[in-house]
Amino acid sequence: MAYRFWCGECGYKSDWGSESHGEKQQIEHYAARHPGTPPGGQVEVNRKNPEGGACLPVIVIAIVLLVLAASCHR
Template identity: 60%
Template sequence: MAYRYWCGECGYKTLWLTESDGAKRQIEHYERRHPGIPPGGQVEVNGRTAGGGGGGCLALLALGVLLLLAAASCHR
């Protein structure tokens, strides 16, 4: 997977890198441009903002409900 780190203080963003390389570049950016401020911002994973969605859980929940309904209708 590829990760891109966005600075929480300015418009800087890393290239698409491995998770560890992206985090390292973000830390280096903060040390250079924003000394004394802990690194923050957003992390993009393969073009999607990490931690934002929840669509995968919703799909699993919907599938579970459908299976439960199917099992209940077959039980009668």
């Protein structure tokens, strides 16, 4: 799954990514923009676009093409 953290103080949203990556971005945002305020807000979960899933079809197609090319070579 991919996660995006929303700031509880302003309209900032972290990038989509792993939960730990989003949390790190939120902590860095609070330290820079809201010093002294503990990080808060909400977490958005994207179940339709799992993290890293975009590369998987490309890799599978590349492997299939390599297997086909190798089987056709005499």
